[in-house]
Amino acid sequence: MTDLDIAEVARRAGVPASTLRFYEEKGLIASIGRRGLRRQYDPGVLERLALIALGRTAGFSLDEIARMFAPDGRPRIDRRMLSAKADELDRRIRELGVLRDSLRHAAACPAPSHLECPTFLRLLDEATARGRRVPGR
Secondary structure (H helix, E strand, C coil): CCCCCCCHHHHHHCCCHHHCCCCCHHHCCCCEEECCCEEEECCCCHHHHHHHHHHHHHCCCCCHCCCEEECCCEEEEHHHHHHHHHHHHCCCCHHHHHHHHHHHHHHHHCCHHHHHHHHHHHHHHHHHHHHHHHHCC
């Protein structure tokens, strides 16, 4: 496969060219040169961009994702970090399930006012408690 210009990489990866330039500034990807004013990339950049997209979807920061690549560009994924992220996602899924159920209850609650509903008031208390724990999130 031949080298790809920035427009082709952007099209295939489904990201704007500005994202590619930003990723390049952050050291996540590297162009292999230019043809005129257009950056050129090795076709392997598409796999790397797919890994970056997967990491972003899983909630990893760009700095965390950058650490998942060896200096030669090959993936060097820390399995403990993946496991910790999976545990974090499990916690978040449980929290979202509770929130979903609370919202469904509030939507169907027969109380004249949500402020008279014990379930809704408990939800407010929990939200307030979470707000006080923001720094440790």
